[in-house]
Amino acid sequence: MSDSPGAPDFIREEAARRLSRAENVIFVGAGKGGVGKSLISALLALALVDEGKRVGLMDVDVHGSALSHILGASGPVVAGRKGIEPTLTRGIHLMSVSLLVGDSPLPALGEVERSLVVTMMALTNWPSLDYLVVDLPPGTGDEIISALRVARGRGEAGFGALVVATPSLVARRVVRRLLSLLRDERVRVLGLVENMSYVPCPGGGVVKPFGEGGVDGLAEEFGIPVLARFPMDPRVEEAIEAGGPVHRCSEEISRAVDDLVRGVVSRMGG
Amino acid sequence: MGEMHEWSLAEALVTSLSRYAEREGISRIVEVDVAYGELMELDTEIFEQAFASMVKGTPLEGSKLVLREEEAKFICNSCGHVWDFKEAERQVDSGGPRIVEDGGGLESPLHLMPGLATALIRCPACGSRDFTLERGGDLRVERVVVER
Ligand SMILES: Nc1ncnc2c1ncn2[C@@H]1O[C@H](COP(=O)(O)OP(=O)(O)OP(=O)(O)O)[C@@H](O)[C@H]1O
Numbered sequence A: 001m002s003d004s005p006g007a008p009d010f011i012r013e014e015a016a017r018r019l020s021r022a023e024n025v026i027f028v029g030a031g032k033g034g035v036g037k038s039l040i041s042a043l044l045a046l047a048l049v050d051e052g053k054r055v056g057l058m059d060v061d062v063h064g065s066a067l068s069h070i071l072g073a074s075g076p077v078v079a080g081r082k083g084i085e086p087t088l089t090r091g092i093h094l095m096s097v098s099l100l101v102g103d104s105p106l107p108a109l110g111e112v113e114r115s116l117v118v119t120m121m122a123l124t125n126w127p128s129l130d131y132l133v134v135d136l137p138p139g140t141g142d143e144i145i146s147a148l149r150v151a152r153g154r155g156e157a158g159f160g161a162l163v164v165a166t167p168s169l170v171a172r173r174v175v176r177r178l179l180s181l182l183r184d185e186r187v188r189v190l191g192l193v194e195n196m197s198y199v200p201c202p203g204g205g206v207v208k209p210f211g212e213g214g215v216d217g218l219a220e221e222f223g224i225p226v227l228a229r230f231p232m233d234p235r236v237e238e239a240i241e242a243g244g245p246v247h248r249c250s251e252e253i254s255r256a257v258d259d260l261v262r263g264v265v266s267r268m269g270g
Numbered sequence B: 001m002g003e004m005h006e007w008s009l010a011e012a013l014v015t016s017l018s019r020y021a022e023r024e025g026i027s028r029i030v031e032v033d034v035a036y037g038e039l040m041e042l043d044t045e046i047f048e049q050a051f052a053s054m055v056k057g058t059p060l061e062g063s064k065l066v067l068r069e070e071e072a073k074f075i076c077n078s079c080g081h082v083w084d085f086k087e088a089e090r091q092v093d094s095g096g097p098r099i100v101e102d103g104g105g106l107e108s109p110l111h112l113m114p115g116l117a118t119a120l121i122r123c124p125a126c127g128s129r130d131f132t133l134e135r136g137g138d139l140r141v142e143r144v145v146v147e148r
């Protein structure tokens, strides 16, 4: 008999096991704040449900959680012997700290923040899923690295990232950092999603507040495609407020959503 | 506390240790020492029962499970006040969000995820949410005794 060193971190391992209930895990990040990560995550999840896929959506932004607002979901959450049940919202299995604590501020640093993300992943009782979409917070901090460590165990297959950027010069420069990180960490980037590309004008025509060219330069630099371009469209928030189908709120949004789903599904192989 | 997270945590523990034994070529795990934070309000009887019901046919069959509770300690980063589990319980008992258990009972999310503490508790002296949970919020394997 002997003491054995290196006992497993079983919470982290459980997080990875539960993640593997999803055939495909898609991280949605940007590095930059406020460019539309949460909105794009929600639109993607809604559209995948329409395609008949079983879809989970996890919010790992513990400080600035927005998904429940976009989808109009609220607690209380149900828990049982198998853990915490995701809340079924418009066909999406949703998990977010805001379902657990509402809109209370949640200041958390370092180790607490890391363990919060991992514990949430370890306790969520996902059903079998075709897609698990993971909405990342801005930056390249603790939550992202924790989620990445859990997810990378699955290897190349069934794991990819979408990077959201606006054509703004500053946004592109900040987003570049996340792209570099993902490249260094050997995470497969499925493509860029350009948001706020243009503003559709009533009666036709468009305005491009950030000029021409968009995120094409970034796409070229990193050798990745631009999967979809979303307009800045006031009907998005109107639909959120009305509780309607945000992904079909306008023709332009709908078209971009279809481009995005096609790009994701074909790259993940179904 | 109902019996909700004891079962998922015990299952996670048994699965991880079984695979660990396989990986390391360990034929039998004789003892497992687990430290758990007071904030988790773990029902040790249920945890032991769940553990025992899952180890059959694994390298953990017949092993001894030792559970050690770790007292919770909070320190305010704003005023320096120190408080304990009782004060935290008093606060979450008096209100705040709830999780609905399978059986219909209501529970504070604090017990499932002690990392949520700053959203659910404030410093009783100054009201700040900027405090540190020094200990008593996590769960980990401290020691495994094995036979090769
Ligand atoms: N294309 C768009 N058209 C209209 N509104 C949009 C569009 N993109 C985003 N928004 C709105 O802008 C706000 C910010 O978007 P969102 O929360 O998705 O950004 P984020 O990148 O997730 O932010 P954070 O960095 O805080 O996580 C939201 O209120 C969203 O509804």
Ligand SMILES: [Mg+2]
Pocket: A037, A038, A039, A061, A064, A066, A135, A136, A137
């Ligand atoms: Mg967001």
Ligand SMILES: [Zn+2]
Pocket: B076, B077, B078, B079, B080, B081, B123, B124, B125, B126, B127, B128
């Ligand atoms: Zn204080």
